[in-house]
Structures are given as structure tokens and as C-alpha cells.
Amino acid sequence: MQEKRLPREYIRRIWRAIYEFGLLEPNDRILIGLSGGKDSLFLLYVMAVLREHPPFPFELGAVTVDMGFPENVNTATSEREALAQYCRDLDVPYIWVPTRIAEAALGISSDNRVTGKDPCARCSHFRRAVLAETAAKHGYQKLALGHHHDDAVETFLLSILYSGQIRTFTPKAHMDRSGITVIRPLCYLREHEVKKGIALTGLTPLASRCPLDCTSQRAVVKNLLRDLAHDNRFVYTNVAAAMRAGRPCELWPPVLRPQERRELNFGAWQHQPKRRKEEHVDDD
Numbered sequence: 001m002q003e004k005r006l007p008r009e010y011i012r013r014i015w016r017a018i019y020e021f022g023l024l025e026p027n028d029r030i031l032i033g034l035s036g037g038k039d040s041l042f043l044l045y046v047m048a049v050l051r052e053h054p055p056f057p058f059e060l061g062a063v064t065v066d067m068g069f070p071e072n073v074n075t076a077t078s079e080r081e082a083l084a085q086y087c088r089d090l091d092v093p094y095i096w097v098p099t100r101i102a103e104a105a106l107g108i109s110s111d112n113r114v115t116g117k118d119p120c121a122r123c124s125h126f127r128r129a130v131l132a133e134t135a136a137k138h139g140y141q142k143l144a145l146g147h148h149h150d151d152a153v154e155t156f157l158l159s160i161l162y163s164g165q166i167r168t169f170t171p172k173a174h175m176d177r178s179g180i181t182v183i184r185p186l187c188y189l190r191e192h193e194v195k196k197g198i199a200l201t202g203l204t205p206l207a208s209r210c211p212l213d214c215t216s217q218r219a220v221v222k223n224l225l226r227d228l229a230h231d232n233r234f235v236y237t238n239v240a241a242a243m244r245a246g247r248p249c250e251l252w253p254p255v256l257r258p259q260e261r262r263e264l265n266f267g268a269w270q271h272q273p274k275r276r277k278e279e280h281v282d283d284d
């Protein structure tokens, strides 16, 4: 493999994230979630570069969770070999974990049709659980994921639009059950920068074999942001600013419980004629 290097601006922003969010500590053992897509491959490369001139020592490993998509015996073998080779080139120990997540989360049929409900949420949940379990089993304290800034902004909008919650993932998060800490060192890089970056590495991303890949809700939100940005170039940065704590935030008060609503009714109902009280139908 050619000499490992990255543009100075990339290194600056990755270290900014590391220091700002406390992502790395001396002697950390970090397992990289390596799906084979551009984001995780770029993260693998980035972490291998950082390890060469670190302010303190840390260890790396990489893991691929094989989702178990149909027709994958040959494809999976060649993917596994390709990823294992990349890891060997970068001197990163590699683990491959076969699973049946495609069947369990997507309800995928033999002709690759998705029949399950809410497949992306279930898929992410199962995959994260396998990643955390593997990290704990092999003695890693941290799990590094390749999410970039666009992922965080899209997740923020997805949450509002599809689950009515104002939230997104954080650059660093502790998983209580496994005791593993998830870190996202690429969180200050935009997706187009990751695309440019992977081209510099000589690594070739694998195509996703998920049948939902381009039709998921995330793809819809990505297109929405892109279309809105045609009319107003500040749309992306405005949404990104809104996802940071400390921004002006004026929300309606929480929805009251039925009892609270009754109590807030100033006792007006008590003054109604008896007949009206009896006719009252509680629509809660």
C-alpha cells in the first residue's frame, strides 16, 4: 500500500472532534465497525493514519457484521477477503461475524423482497447489539463508527419527521448494557469530503447489498435537504445549528395528562347544572 496520508484540513477536523468530545484516551482499544461502505472504510484508514503519530498510544481492530443477505455465499466470501486484505495492509486485526439480521429485521424473502415492519430501525438495533457484543467479547472498550456530519443532520430531521422527537446521535455515547463507548471521529466531516477522502486512500468501497439502500427514509431526507438547498444555501447549516444544544429553543409545553387537563379546567364543570354533568362524556 502507498504511504498513508491525509490532507491537513481533514486531520485538523478529526482531531478537533477527538479533543472536543473526548473520543480517545491513552491505551484505548478501539474496534472499528467496518461495513465496507465508503464511510467505514475511510474511518479505518483515518484511524490507521492517526495511530502512526498519536499524542498517546492506542490499539485498533475492525469488525464486519455480515447481515446475511440472500445469494451471498460467494459475494460474502469475496467481500470478506477484500476487507480482510485492507485490514492486513493497514496492520489492523480483523473480525468477521456472520448473522441472520437480514432475515430477522427485514423479514427478507428468498427473492430479496422486504416484508418486515420498520426494517431500518430493527436492523440498526440488531447490528449495534452485535457490534457491541463483539467489542466486549474481544476486550475493546470503544466502538468507532463512520458516521459523518451529514448523517447527524439527516438523523435529526428523520427523528422530527418520522418519530416526533428532537434528537440525533452524539459524537460519543455510552452503551449501558455492554459497557462499550461508541465514538464517531468523522462527525466534523461532510459526506462530500468523505467521498473525496476515500478516493485518496486507494481503498474501493463495497456496494451495499441491502435492497432498501436507496429507498429508505434516510434517502428521502437526504434528497429533501438537497432540494431545499437549491433555493436556499443556508438550509443545511441552519438545520445543523438547530441540532446543537444551547441554541434558542421555544417549544410548546408538554401535552397534559387527562387528570391534569381536568384540574386545569378551573373547576368550571362543577358549576354546570347536574343534568349537564351526567351527560358529560370523557373523550380521553
Ligand code: SF4
Pocket: 106, 119, 120, 121, 123, 124, 210, 211, 212, 213, 216
Ligand atoms: S438501509 Fe438496509 S442496511 Fe441500512 S439500516 Fe436500512 S435495512 Fe439496514
